[in-house]
Amino acid sequence: MRLYQLIRLTCLAGLLAALLASAIPQATAPHEQLSAYGFFTGDIARQLPAADVTPYQLNTPLFSDYAEKLRFVRLPPGTKATYNSDSVFSFPVGTTLIKTFYYPHDFRDPSKGRRLMETRLLIHEANGWKAWTYIWNAEQTDAYLEVAGDKQPVQFVDPKGKTVSFDYIVPNQNQCKGCHNTYEVLTPIGPGARQLNGDFAYARGKENQLQHWIKAGLLSGLDDVSRAPKAPVWNDPQSGTLEARARTWLDINCAHCHKPGGPASTSGLFLQIAEKDPTKMGVMKTPVAAGRGAANLLYDIVPGHPDQSILVYRMLSTDPGIMMPELSRKLTHHEGIALVQEWIKKMK
Amino acid sequence: MRYFLLIGLCIGSTSFSATAQQDIQKKLQRQLILAEDGSTVEFPAGTFQLSSTLSLEGKKKVILKGAGMDKTILSFKGQTEGAEGLRVSNAEQIIIRDLTVQDTKGDAIKTMQVSGISFLNVKTEWTGPPSKDNGAYGLYPVQCKQVLIDSCVAIGASDAGIYVGQSRDIIVRNCLARHNVAGIEIENSLHAAVYHNEATENTGGVLVFDLPDLVEKKGGHVKVYENNIHHNNLPNFAPKGNIVAQVPEGTGVMILATNNVELYNNKIHYNNSVGTAVISYYMTEKPIKDSLYTPYPAAISIHNNDYLREAVKFQGKGRMGLLFRFKLRFGKKVPHILYDGILNEQWVDSNGQYKPAYRICISGNNNESFANMDAANKFRNVSRNVAPYHCNGPQTEAGKLSYQALVK
Numbered sequence: 243m244r245l246y247q248l249i250r251l252t253c254l255a256g257l258l259a260a261l262l263a264s265a266i267p268q269a270t271a272p273h274e275q276l277s278a279y280g281f282f283t284g285d286i287a288r289q290l291p292a293a294d295v296t297p298y299q300l301n302t303p304l305f306s307d308y309a310e311k312l313r314f315v316r317l318p319p320g321t322k323a324t325y326n327s328d329s330v331f332s333f334p335v336g337t338t339l340i341k342t343f344y345y346p347h348d349f350r351d352p353s354k355g356r357r358l359m360e361t362r363l364l365i366h367e368a369n370g371w372k373a374w375t376y377i378w379n380a381e382q383t384d385a386y387l388e389v390a391g392d393k394q395p396v397q398f399v400d401p402k403g404k405t406v407s408f409d410y411i412v413p414n415q416n417q418c419k420g421c422h423n424t425y426e427v428l429t430p431i432g433p434g435a436r437q438l439n440g441d442f443a444y445a446r447g448k449e450n451q452l453q454h455w456i457k458a459g460l461l462s463g464l465d466d467v468s469r470a471p472k473a474p475v476w477n478d479p480q481s482g483t484l485e486a487r488a489r490t491w492l493d494i495n496c497a498h499c500h501k502p503g504g505p506a507s508t509s510g511l512f513l514q515i516a517e518k519d520p521t522k523m524g525v526m527k528t529p530v531a532a533g534r535g536a537a538n539l540l541y542d543i544v545p546g547h548p549d550q551s552i553l554v555y556r557m558l559s560t561d562p563g564i565m566m567p568e569l570s571r572k573l574t575h576h577e578g579i580a581l582v583q584e585w586i587k588k589m590k
Numbered sequence: 591m592r593y594f595l596l597i598g599l600c601i602g603s604t605s606f607s608a609t610a611q612q613d614i615q616k617k618l619q620r621q622l623i624l625a626e627d628g629s630t631v632e633f634p635a636g637t638f639q640l641s642s643t644l645s646l647e648g649k650k651k652v653i654l655k656g657a658g659m660d661k662t663i664l665s666f667k668g669q670t671e672g673a674e675g676l677r678v679s680n681a682e683q684i685i686i687r688d689l690t691v692q693d694t695k696g697d698a699i700k701t702m703q704v705s706g707i708s709f710l711n712v713k714t715e716w717t718g719p720p721s722k723d724n725g726a727y728g729l730y731p732v733q734c735k736q737v738l739i740d741s742c743v744a745i746g747a748s749d750a751g752i753y754v755g756q757s758r759d760i761i762v763r764n765c766l767a768r769h770n771v772a773g774i775e776i777e778n779s780l781h782a783a784v785y786h787n788e789a790t791e792n793t794g795g796v797l798v799f800d801l802p803d804l805v806e807k808k809g810g811h812v813k814v815y816e817n818n819i820h821h822n823n824l825p826n827f828a829p830k831g832n833i834v835a836q837v838p839e840g841t842g843v844m845i846l847a848t849n850n851v852e853l854y855n856n857k858i859h860y861n862n863s864v865g866t867a868v869i870s871y872y873m874t875e876k877p878i879k880d881s882l883y884t885p886y887p888a889a890i891s892i893h894n895n896d897y898l899r900e901a902v903k904f905q906g907k908g909r910m911g912l913l914f915r916f917k918l919r920f921g922k923k924v925p926h927i928l929y930d931g932i933l934n935e936q937w938v939d940s941n942g943q944y945k946p947a948y949r950i951c952i953s954g955n956n957n958e959s960f961a962n963m964d965a966a967n968k969f970r971n972v973s974r975n976v977a978p979y980h981c982n983g984p985q986t987e988a989g990k991l992s993y994q995a996l997v998k
Contacts, residue, residue, distance in 0.1 A: 389623050390616040391642070411671055414619050416647040419680070426648075426680040426703055502805075505679070508702065508732050508756060510803040521879040527803055528876050529831050533696065533726020533749050536831025540876075552831060563695030563725055568673040 276361050276376040276385040281316060281340055287358060287382045289342055294319065296460060297444070298451055300437040302476040302490045305575040306343060307410065308400070309359065314340040315433065317460055323433075325463030327471055328516065330434040339364040339430055348399040359394065360412050361385050364422070364430055371428040373418035389415040408572050420569050425503040432494070435464070436473035436515070473515075476581060488585035489515055491578050495567065511542055511553075524553050525589070532556075535564045545590055548583035557582070611639050622646045622654075630655055633689055637663040643672025650682045656689025659713045659743065666694040667717075674700040674730075675714075678707065687711050693718075697727040698747075707731050708738040716746030720769050720827050724748040728770070732756050733806070740764055748827060749834050750775040751792070754782065756806035762787060771828040772797045772837060773819075778809040788818045793826045794834070794841035795819035795861060800848040801833060802871065802880035810849035810889075819843060820859040823905060836874055838863045838906025847871040849888040850984045858926070859898040863905045865926035866892055868950055873930050873965065875909070886934040888948040891983025897926035897957040917969045918961075925959040925974065927952060932966045943978065951983030952976055 273279055276286065283290050291297050295316045303311065317323065318336035325331060333339075342361040348354045358378040365372045376385035377392055391414030397407045413420070422428050438451045452470055455461035464470060474482025476491040497514035499506035509530050512522040521527050524542030529535070535556050544550040556566040557579050565571060618638070625631050627650040635657035644664070646652065654676075656662030666675045675694035678684050683706035690713040691698040698714035701707045714728030728744035731737045732755040741764045744751025751770035754760050760782035766789075767773030773789030775797040776782045789795035796819055800809045819842045828835040837844060840863030845851050847870055858865045871878060871885035878885055901922040904914035914920060929950060937948040944950070952960060960976035963969055 390620040392616070393612060393641075409670070411642075414645070415623050416619075416645040416677075416679075417643075419647055420645075423680075505702065507805050510805065521803060526877055526879070528801075528833070530801060530804060530833075531726060531730075531732070531749070531753075531755060532829075532831060534723065534829055535726075536829050538830040540831050561695060562669055562671055562673060565673075568696075569671075 272363075272365070272372075272374045272387055274387050279338070279363075281314060281338075286384060287378075289358075292316075295340070296455070296458065297442065298433060298438060299440070299442055300432045300494070301440045301473040301481070302437070302487070302494050303432070304494050305578055306570055307408070307573045308398075308406070308575075309343040309345060309410075310356075312342040312344070313432070315460075316340070322460055322462040323455070325435060325461055325470075327435055330430050330432070331461070333366055333430070333433075335366050335368055337366040339433065345396055345398045349401045350399065350403060357396070358382055358385070359396070359410055362418070364428075371422070371430065373415060373422060373428060375412060375415070375418070377412055388412065391415075391417065406573070411570060411572060413570055417569050420505060421498045421567070423498070423505050424501075431498045435470045436490075437494070439467070439470050439472040440475070477577060484581075484585050484588065488582050491581055495575075495578065499567065524551075533563065534561075535559075535566070537564075543586055543589070546587060548586040551586055554579060554583055554586065611641065614638055615640055615642055615644075618644055625649055625652050627651055629653075633657070633662045633664070635661045637665055639665050639667070640675070641666075641668065641670045643674050643677050645672075645677040645679070646681065646684065647678075648680050649684065651684075652681070653685040653687065654689070655685075655687050658688045659711050660690055662689040663692055664689065665692045667692065669693075669695040672696070674698065674725075677701070679703055682706055684708070685710065689713075690715065692716070694725045696725045697730045698725060700727070700730045700732065701734055702732050704731065704734045706736040707734050708740070709742050710738075711741045713743040714745070714747070714751070715743070716748075718746070720746055720748075720824060722748050722827050722829050726750070726832070727753045728767075729753065730755070731760075735759055737761070742766075743768075744773075745769050747771065748829065749832055750797070753777065754779050756804060756809075761785075766790075767792060767795075769824060771824075771826055771834045773822065775799065775834075776809065776812050777801060778804050778806045780809055780811055782812045784812065784814045785816045788820075790818070790821050791824055792822045793824045793828075793839045794837040794844055795822040795858075796843045797834070797837065797846070798844070798848050798851050799833070799846040800871075800884070801846075802878055802883035802885070807880075807882050808849075808884070810851065812848070812850070813852045813854075814843065815852070815855045818857045818859075819861065820857060822861045823863075826907070833874065836908075836910070838904070838910050840864065840905035842866055844869070845887055845890055846873075847883075847885050847887055849884075849890075851887075851889075852891045852893075852984060854891070854893045854895060856895045858895050860900060862900055862902050864924060864928050865897045865899065866895070867928045867930075868892075869928075869930040870932045870965075872932055884934070886932065886937075887950065888934070888937065888944070889984045891951045891985075892927060892955065893952070893983070894954045895956070897955060897959070899924070899926065913969070918963065918972060920961070923959075925961040926957055927955070927960045927976075929960070929962050929979075930965040931962040931973075946981075949981055949983065950979055951981040952979040953981070 316338045321334040323331040343359045361376045363374045378385040392412040396410040452467045492513045493515040500513040527542045559565040630653040633656040673696035675691045676699045678701040685708045687710035716724035726749035728747045728751045734757040737760040739762045747770040750772035751767040752774045755777045758780040762784045765787045771793045773792035777799045842858040842861035843866045962973045964971045
């Protein structure tokens, strides 16, 4: 064995020892294993919610490299979330939001099974929301806490029958707040009136989620579901106009950063659904600190010309110095971008 | 600390396997996540190959300390994730010191929403030749308060080497900025002192800008003094969409649409387009839709600087180049100080001059050649008479740092 090999081995051993030795001091220690929380009944990999856990879905979800997601919420016994018409619900302390990311081995045939990648938790503690990520083991028997993020090779067959292989990225704990951030406070993004106002196939049958939450005693402040706002489903033309769907897609994919008080507020580009000012939405707006992201283009959105719009250019890219969103994306969401391109093309 | 030394040994001895590289990435990231408030995270000497952003979030009084500039090198060559090398956010009194960050895909070190951020003896660089494919910013504090950038080096940024944006109470001193499009840039920031720096071989040496459509609308109160700003003649390599892509190669100092800037006692030598330009945002020919934005420079004082240039034509390209070639026709005698002369009518007195609070003052400079380009009237009446600008301009307050005691 040569000296450098010896050094390398010693070094790796040292690294591993160091990795194993670093325990995590916490005010409220999270469990090391996902199973310890008791969110699920039976085989944890089947993701069947326990009695006090409610599954939900969003009308237009965030794109995460084509991963499928299972979402659940657990409220403390006897408590309710409070309805807000224009933002995420206020959840009581003690609430946990649970999101599991998985890939079907073959998108054309769910019966071929799936691979669970990670389960992310947002836990509402007395001093605010905390984010924890659990990575599933290869045996799919449990998921384990990991604060430093990870990278795992993934392969699946897409709906067209094409095999896709890439490195799936599990974010580190700081990166959670890279998106879940309003005025530097960690906040949930999805579960609000607009996004939950749609049907869910519950075990007992299909029902509007807001209706279900009211009936199950999970939501206060809303009596009449017909008065709640409703986000369209981005890829369902029946659910909303082109503009409404494109704006909604941008809202869920971009506005957690691109909103007042969000991490991208430095750019002056605001993509939340409530934004009415065309310049702030990017129309003929010059970039501020886009660097290579601006390429040779001059404006974020050029009406009629998606190919001249920086917004589209950055969403198409997978170069970390150019791409948007900056985190948790390795692939391009061609279908979502096509929607935004169409919207820009028809923009006057 | 034992395993640190081990890592130090490993580096350079051999290339790491991908697994080991990921272990280092995780290990460093874990340290930054677990760092207690008030603690120091030490990076040992050596070159660390990293594939993803390292981030520090929500901490107080943490020091990130390397073994020295060029001794601890965080290399992001081949970076696959994250828009920057090192990112610090939502924190208080953070010190980054004695290390080098190399070859990031995006910005090298970005700090956002930090109150009290010091960069000491830090280098950010792109190691290849200047290229539009380099990241935008080297040292990049944005929306920060109490910013100190001291004895740092920034090389090769495709936008600005040292860039302070939307921040307040700032000191940039003893730094070297080289081979960037903009050497040092203060943008939409309040109360900055920029002194004892060298900006050389950039496209533009020092820029003080206020841009529209931002959250922090109004910067200003910037002192730029006792700097050596020379030979900033590098061809502009910024991607076209960025504002700095419009900075002509050969620019010493550019003051754009901001206010209360005092530029004095600088050596501004051999910047072969223009020593100092004072211009409004209209010169960018970009639309202004921000009703709360003031596109005019105001209360600017340029005094006691030393100007020198070679007898060469204006070096800038594009429309600016055409303007100089066919319209202004200064030939090889381009004035050191250029003012676009576009006035805000609301600030003008009965004599057609700015009221004292808004004046552009120029005095006591060595080689004080000047031109008002009369840009508002299609450059018809270019005036080289500097006499109307002989006045005492604003004495602006410099950056104030209240946590100096922290800086060892």
